Amino acid sequence: MIGVFDSGLGGLTVVKELLLKVKGYKIVYFGDTARTPYGTKSPETVTRYAVENTRFLLKLGAKIIVVACHTASSTAMPVLKQTFPEIPFFEVVTPSMEKALRLTKSKKIGLIGTRTTVESRVYDRLFAEKDPEIKLYSNPAPLLVPLIEEGWLKKPETRRIVKKYLIPLKMRGIDTLILGCTHYPIIKKLIQEKAGKRIKLVDPSEEVASNVANFIEEHPEVKTTLETNGLEIFVSDLTAYFGKIAEMFLGRKVELKKVSIEEMVNF
């Protein structure tokens, strides 16, 4: 079984890509909707939540963990790998960084994400290690998550706010833009329109799903331990509205199962 977690339901854009690229294996998703959002919380808090979420998915039988949350990917990976050294982890930051490196010609790359993701400076560090000539220009875009979760996908307010967030990046002459949050692929067309044709977008959901697919093909010893087929979605809090949001991200109707934080932590 492939375990996937996110602070909320945005990580379902990763599940959607996994269902396309990693066909035939069981996926269990945990959306931490009782403690969402992670993007405004401190790195210590986010790391503790990430460890609890991982432990829950492992107890359910996960053999691979996909951290489908940029905030957790930016802050929690060292502790996760140290706490669960035998588990293959995939996160959403490195694959986007590598894809952007392959795409850019001007070596000027843009990034939008939550405040915590941008302020973690994880992309800055990764680019500096890989290619010191890369110039990364970041802009926190904290209103996009609430706008998307409201379903305001095409409203004029959303269009204006996207434009506003992109202006300082475009002024720097970027030719590649990393969507640094799993919510953003939902408004990819709008972001592309406001960014202009000259700028190539990097969609983290597509990149991480490709990496997981490659890993499984290259590791038959893991492949044989994965259960086949099925998708289960757990959330730590459930309201009527979450069903609609999940459907928006996954592109189809889906059942959400509630597991409280207490049940999850003591599972």
Place this chain on the structure above:
Amino acid sequence: MIGVFDSGLGGLTVVKELLLKVKGYKIVYFGDTARTPYGTKSPETVTRYAVENTRFLLKLGAKIIVVACHTASSTAMPVLKQTFPEIPFFEVVTPSMEKALRLTKSKKIGLIGTRTTVESRVYDRLFAEKDPEIKLYSNPAPLLVPLIEEGWLKKPETRRIVKKYLIPLKMRGIDTLILGCTHYPIIKKLIQEKAGKRIKLVDPSEEVASNVANFIEEHPEVKTTLETNGLEIFVSDLTAYFGKIAEMFLGRKVELKKVSIEEMVNF
């Protein structure tokens, strides 16, 4: 000591009013920033958090509890009163309802708030009990909290979104508008501008602070147990940005003290 809690820092607008109207008593505030927002979470989850927050403030010495959070005021009061029967509780819903009843002439009242507050229908029930002729028109305004927390208090996007939320209420001919979230007083001027002069605003922070002041004067047996002076602010998560938000709500610089959920629950 007067204990005040909210899901985040918005309840500091209530503290600001308490400092004006209830001079001379110690106030301890708990902002549950690790689990914020409550406005998108289920009533059961919000109620459990409210009980934990209250217990923490009581252990710190609170003799009066102010629930400075509309979502908790809308959903958690029956359980809070049952769990702590000896404690005087103040919440932000009833005082606004009573003020609106005194203000309205057309008997058409508007309400904006988070999705959970509006969907709880607590205002509808309260008005139906007090005056069945009152027509309450509600519109969830979920983007206002993130816009305010971003400090986008006067940006054109915020102005447009406020206008959009108010249009359906104005079309109904309301003459009174309840600000059903402790964040909203921060943009009261903008809301008044978009509502128009004909509509009177009800600010929950002012109303609850007046009620607490009256209660203390009328209950000398409680008054004598209150410690004097001082303001302490605890938060369950702390980032550099929270200091700025707290200053915006309180109108002055303030020190935030971190207490983790574990420390708080096991205090």
